[in-house]
Amino acid sequence: MRIEWLLALRFLKEGRAQTFFMLGGVTMGVGVIVFLTALITGLQRSIIDKTLGTQAHVVMRMPDDEARRIIKPDSVRTVSANIERRAQRLSSILQWQQVMRELEKRTEVTAVSPLVAGPSFAIRGNATKSVALMGIDQEKYTRIVPMASFMKEGEFRISANDAAVGTDLARELGVTLGDKIRLQTADGRSETITVAGIFDVGIRDLNRRWVFITLRSAQNLLDLVGGVSSIDVTVRELFKAEVIGQQLARQTGLTAESWMKTNAQLMVGLKSQSASSYMIQFFVIISVAFGITSVLVVSVIQKSREVGILRAMGCSRRRIRNIFLLQGGLVGLVGSLLGSGLGTLLVTFFASTAKNPDGTPIFPVVLEPGMFLIAAGVATVTGILAAAAPAVRAAKLDPVVAIRNV
Amino acid sequence: MSDMNNILQLSDVRKVYGNDGITTEVLHGIDLTLQRGEFTALIGPSGSGKSTLLNIIGLLEQPTSGVIRVQGQETGTLADEELTRLRGRSIGFVFQFHHLIPAFTALENVMMPLMLEAGRPTPQQRERATALLTRVGLADRLDFKPAKLSGGQQQRVAIARALAADPPLILADEPTGNLDTAAADEIFKLLYEVNQESGTTFLIITHDPRLAHRCRRVVELVDGRIVG
Numbered sequence A: 001m002r003i004e005w006l007l008a009l010r011f012l013k014e015g016r017a018q019t020f021f022m023l024g025g026v027t028m029g030v031g032v033i034v035f036l037t038a039l040i041t042g043l044q045r046s047i048i049d050k051t052l053g054t055q056a057h058v059v060m061r062m063p064d065d066e067a068r069r070i071i072k073p074d075s076v077r078t079v080s081a082n083i084e085r086r087a088q089r090l091s092s093i094l095q096w097q098q099v100m101r102e103l104e105k106r107t108e109v110t111a112v113s114p115l116v117a118g119p120s121f122a123i124r125g126n127a128t129k130s131v132a133l134m135g136i137d138q139e140k141y142t143r144i145v146p147m148a149s150f151m152k153e154g155e156f157r158i159s160a161n162d163a164a165v166g167t168d169l170a171r172e173l174g175v176t177l178g179d180k181i182r183l184q185t186a187d188g189r190s191e192t193i194t195v196a197g198i199f200d201v202g203i204r205d206l207n208r209r210w211v212f213i214t215l216r217s218a219q220n221l222l223d224l225v226g227g228v229s230s231i232d233v234t235v236r237e238l239f240k241a242e243v244i245g246q247q248l249a250r251q252t253g254l255t256a257e258s259w260m261k262t263n264a265q266l267m268v269g270l271k272s273q274s275a276s277s278y279m280i281q282f283f284v285i286i287s288v289a290f291g292i293t294s295v296l297v298v299s300v301i302q303k304s305r306e307v308g309i310l311r312a313m314g315c316s317r318r319r320i321r322n323i324f325l326l327q328g329g330l331v332g333l334v335g336s337l338l339g340s341g342l343g344t345l346l347v348t349f350f351a352s353t354a355k356n357p358d359g360t361p362i363f364p365v366v367l368e369p370g371m372f373l374i375a376a377g378v379a380t381v382t383g384i385l386a387a388a389a390p391a392v393r394a395a396k397l398d399p400v401v402a403i404r405n406v
Numbered sequence B: 001m002s003d004m005n006n007i008l009q010l011s012d013v014r015k016v017y018g019n020d021g022i023t024t025e026v027l028h029g030i031d032l033t034l035q036r037g038e039f040t041a042l043i044g045p046s047g048s049g050k051s052t053l054l055n056i057i058g059l060l061e062q063p064t065s066g067v068i069r070v071q072g073q074e075t076g077t078l079a080d081e082e083l084t085r086l087r088g089r090s091i092g093f094v095f096q097f098h099h100l101i102p103a104f105t106a107l108e109n110v111m112m113p114l115m116l117e118a119g120r121p122t123p124q125q126r127e128r129a130t131a132l133l134t135r136v137g138l139a140d141r142l143d144f145k146p147a148k149l150s151g152g153q154q155q156r157v158a159i160a161r162a163l164a165a166d167p168p169l170i171l172a173d174e175p176t177g178n179l180d181t182a183a184a185d186e187i188f189k190l191l192y193e194v195n196q197e198s199g200t201t202f203l204i205i206t207h208d209p210r211l212a213h214r215c216r217r218v219v220e221l222v223d224g225r226i227v228g
């Protein structure tokens, strides 16, 4: 072991109460930070999970002007007629298979799914409800929204006959599994489907409006044969959705809307929550640093005789400085390990006490190994920085003063 | 006498304390040469500047003017780092209040100059420190912390420590000043024996005329001047 380490460790061991208080300060500081981070990470993750449970990360659509151009082609009709048509008609992505293949090639993209969505009526007996048709490729869509996990009755099985509706729609129409529903659009196209599954995605409005059918049925009903209205995309890194979306838009000529844009309000909330958490952490770190500094300043004064002796025996100023910097760093490192333990204890205790009636934790805390590494790094650096002033002071001590004054 | 035998050479060393307003000149032009193997007492009344002179010789303090040569090397031009290294290699200290490091055992205190030189402890250092502590009669106190040792024993540890790096010059500032007569006699005897065995040069400040008379050379300092 190098002599600096030997001296730093021995001085720490000798200054029992002082070392204890410094370690206590770091331990509590790191404990609070670990706890706070786990709590906020958990809260944010569960909010995002809930939000994205029923959403793609990026939705690709036809840009407005493109839509106009596609509809326009062979007509020399008036512009006003054009606008009128656009308002009613869904804009469709025509070469969607090719676009999908392009998107699937990108490594940042984890899943791609075509969607034909549009308004319709669901009719059963006397009851008529306005619904949103969701024409999907079952296999591809479930890789984006895990519908199987939302099923209350039956299964998520979408085929020429079989469809899935939400719990609220089922109740309003009075249907159960195996019952038939007629879907009819405004321009008179209609088709009859059988309820093969009833889902609850946790959002009332969607439970009331979503009707899942095949891509082909939706294309027929919505007069979009050969096209789709949008392409859903999920990406590997959630918070890069916006950036990746813009890249995909440039690549395909489609527009891209990321979940971050769609949920701008939520993003603002998450960001300000993070910001306030960082601020608290910052002040905790500052106060821990002040604690270390003030204890070490006293320790340097108490150790001035030892410092003088060491200097007389050939110990350089630089070495004296390093001995005190090391003490700060060691206190930071050991304190962060203890603090990580304390934080974990707090988190575990908190998660096990605050529970919903059904036994799930109210606060879904998340402890990540990376956080402990960061805590250890930050605490060590903080310790070293906090020790800087006392260390420089120790290095400047005049050995003669220390030796003369016993 | 060749220069090679001059362990230490001071010429016209002055020391002035205070810079603005009141200044006191404590040393008024000291010329002093110590030869290899000399055993010299530095005596003089309290406040005459003995400790100041010793600290300047020990490179702990800078003279206001004058030249100091340690083993022929002029020290005035050296930077702090180089002075520190030269001090670690060439000079051993024994202070009145023994100045051991309380957090370390007797053995570790003796190893300290060696550890500082090498950067880390080694088994050879341990061996040498054990041998030195055995030499000063503390073979059975190796792992004692200073607080568990008597004043005489602590001073023996300090002497062993001063010898550890085998420096050519050992400076002692009233090494027996804090001990009773019997212990003082023993410490003085130990210093003399070491001088005889190893040929290390000693400069010893003492108040005690009895001890001074047992030294082969006596330098007397009065009011910052060497008078004899």
Ligand SMILES: Nc1ncnc2c1ncn2[C@@H]1O[C@H](COP(=O)(O)OP(=O)(O)O)[C@@H](O)[C@H]1O
Residues within 6 Å of the ligand: B017, B018, B024, B026, B044, B045, B046, B047, B048, B049, B050, B051, B052, B053
């Ligand atoms: N740092 C200092 N500043 C001012 N005066 C000092 C300082 N150190 C010592 N002195 C003065 O120098 C004189 C000599 O002191 P010192 O060398 O300790 O004498 P001695 O060891 O012979 O008793 C004394 O008058 C003392 O007050």
Ligand SMILES: [Mg+2]
Residues within 6 Å of the ligand: B050, B051, B052
């Ligand atoms: Mg003195």
